[in-house]
Amino acid sequence: MKRFTHFIITLALAAAVLLTVAPRSAMAASASVSGESTVQPGKSVTLTLSVDSSIMGLEGTFTCGSGLTLTNYDKFNSSWTVDFNATSGGYHFIAYGANPDSNRILSVTLKVADGLAAGTALSASFTNLVASDGSDIPLSSVTWNGSTGAALRNDAKLYGITCTNATLSPAFSSDVFTYTATVPYATDKLEGLDYFRNNNGSKVSVSGNSLAVGENTITFKVVSEDGSRTNYYKLIITRQPDPNYKKSDNASLSALGLSVGDLTPAFAPDVTDYAAYVPFETKALTVSATAASEKAGGIAGAGEVTLSEEDETVLTVTCTAEDGVSRQSYTVHVVRMPAYEGVLPTIILGDEMPECTCGAAEGQAHAQDCPLYVAPQEPVHKPGTWTLPAKVNLPLIGGVSLPVVCVILGVLLLMVVFLLGYLLGQPKNTAYKDDYDDDDYSDGPGQDDPSPAPQPKAAPATQPIDPAEPVPFRAENLEVPRRRKMVLKFQDDQAEELPPQEPREAPSQEQPREPVQAPPQAKDAPLPAQNSERDVERMSLDELLRDIRNM
Numbered sequence: 001m002k003r004f005t006h007f008i009i010t011l012a013l014a015a016a017v018l019l020t021v022a023p024r025s026a027m028a029a030s031a032s033v034s035g036e037s038t039v040q041p042g043k044s045v046t047l048t049l050s051v052d053s054s055i056m057g058l059e060g061t062f063t064c065g066s067g068l069t070l071t072n073y074d075k076f077n078s079s080w081t082v083d084f085n086a087t088s089g090g091y092h093f094i095a096y097g098a099n100p101d102s103n104r105i106l107s108v109t110l111k112v113a114d115g116l117a118a119g120t121a122l123s124a125s126f127t128n129l130v131a132s133d134g135s136d137i138p139l140s141s142v143t144w145n146g147s148t149g150a151a152l153r154n155d156a157k158l159y160g161i162t163c164t165n166a167t168l169s170p171a172f173s174s175d176v177f178t179y180t181a182t183v184p185y186a187t188d189k190l191e192g193l194d195y196f197r198n199n200n201g202s203k204v205s206v207s208g209n210s211l212a213v214g215e216n217t218i219t220f221k222v223v224s225e226d227g228s229r230t231n232y233y234k235l236i237i238t239r240q241p242d243p244n245y246k247k248s249d250n251a252s253l254s255a256l257g258l259s260v261g262d263l264t265p266a267f268a269p270d271v272t273d274y275a276a277y278v279p280f281e282t283k284a285l286t287v288s289a290t291a292a293s294e295k296a297g298g299i300a301g302a303g304e305v306t307l308s309e310e311d312e313t314v315l316t317v318t319c320t321a322e323d324g325v326s327r328q329s330y331t332v333h334v335v336r337m338p339a340y341e342g343v344l345p346t347i348i349l350g351d352e353m354p355e356c357t358c359g360a361a362e363g364q365a366h367a368q369d370c371p372l373y374v375a376p377q378e379p380v381h382k383p384g385t386w387t388l389p390a391k392v393n394l395p396l397i398g399g400v401s402l403p404v405v406c407v408i409l410g411v412l413l414l415m416v417v418f419l420l421g422y423l424l425g426q427p428k429n430t431a432y433k434d435d436y437d438d439d440d441y442s443d444g445p446g447q448d449d450p451s452p453a454p455q456p457k458a459a460p461a462t463q464p465i466d467p468a469e470p471v472p473f474r475a476e477n478l479e480v481p482r483r484r485k486m487v488l489k490f491q492d493d494q495a496e497e498l499p500p501q502e503p504r505e506a507p508s509q510e511q512p513r514e515p516v517q518a519p520p521q522a523k524d525a526p527l528p529a530q531n532s533e534r535d536v537e538r539m540s541l542d543e544l545l546r547d548i549r550n551m
Helices: 002-021 402-424 532-537 541-550
Strands: 031-034 044-051 057-064 068-075 081-087 090-096 104-112 121-132 136-138 142-148 158-162 178-183 194-197 203-207 214-223 230-239 253-258 273-278 284-291 298-300 303-306 312-320 327-336 391-394 398-401
Touching: 031 121, 031 142, 044 121, 044 142, 057 068, 057 104, 068 081, 068 090, 090 104, 104 121, 158 214, 158 230, 194 203, 253 273, 253 312, 253 327, 284 312, 284 327, 398 402
Parallel strands: 178 230, 273 327
Antiparallel strands: 031 044, 044 104, 057 090, 057 121, 068 104, 081 090, 121 136, 121 142, 158 194, 203 214, 214 230, 253 284, 284 303, 298 312, 312 327, 391 398
8 A cells, every 4th residue: 555655756857847848838928009190290209018818028129200300218117128239230139027917018209200290200110029938929010100190280379368357458469468457346257258269189177267456467378289389368457446445554564573682672563673682793684574464565675684893883774655655664773792712701880890809719608898899788679568659740730740739739738727826816706807917806996097086975964873873784894896896895894795797887088987885874873994994805604604604
């Protein structure tokens, strides 16, 4: 059994070896060529060579007839290699590589000679073709046959342009390439826009037919059939503005900057004056500005600017609004820093800075005996404290310094205190005279009183006074001076309270007033003290009544 199995295996291996070394018959394959059959003089045609089987190489000869010239060749498979070599009878080519992804092997480009008459025969052939798939496979020759067509025209003109809602000026002519028209605001595009070509083989393209307010350009690009010439016809259409539209007067900037240095303060549209500090080496810089309104008329002063040799250069940037009238200018003071010469510049305020005598290093405090010593100070303003303002705004006056306000308030306070003291010091319930002559308080008329001295009246007839009886207080004992001051006369230390009297008018110069004469006193009545009458005159009515009740 083992011998039989060994015999079968040996026989199979021998058969495999025989099949490997035995000759094989070639696989059937065919080639083909494709390309345009009609070519205009001066143009090119591309021919493609294909094999209907998967191969690993192809060799042959390429020839072309009169009127054709090889200008290029290429491969279709990126992993293949193609070589073309000129020979006496044409071109010998070899293409080889891995199995191609398609049956197309290579391509050749031929140019048709200029001036050939229409219908001239053209031909090109691939001969002596041998393919390889491990063994050589002869292929039949293939030929391309074509002819020349009519010569392409180089006419790139139009003979007409039309539209229904605009009138072009001037009238159309093939040799005039620019036309204008004006349309109302309601027209946002040209209706019925069309063109007519001199040669139907030329190509025409139209760009733009949307009209914005203002000037618009519509372009007709015409390319000749042979591609040698190109013409442009332009329609410049002006669309009128909206009659109800008001142009903007916004002339502000939305951005302003320098290519070197920063603006101080930071840019703001309502701030028009700035400063910028640049290094000494800066000779020029670029100013950039952007208008706040997209419809602004323009910006002047922006762009590259050369700095002057002086320390400061003043730049002015002006923006014009859409209305063309409103303008806003921005000023930038560009200051070049001093040149660095190995020592930092010292900034001195006022007099010349004294020199240090204590030898303190930079950043250290100076000794007290040093001219540069600075005593520590408390901060002027501490958190949580209130600071008096330097000025106070007063109505109808404006800003006044704080010391002046304090003086004014002090004067007003003194006046109020004086007025209150004067009012509180006046006697109560005292009838005053009409005028304030000092002589009214004296026993007789003063020098300042122009009125004549009062004359005593004749005593009315009265009954004899009994010394044993008290004398009643009568109205005749009341004398009313010009200040309407109530005066009471006493007799025998007895008085009678009188009813209030209506004030009398002060006597004029023509009619001098006469004081009421007191009733005669008894012979034995004691005389009052020297100043008793004056004391009674200065007493208030309440005090007088209280003294009477206590008698």
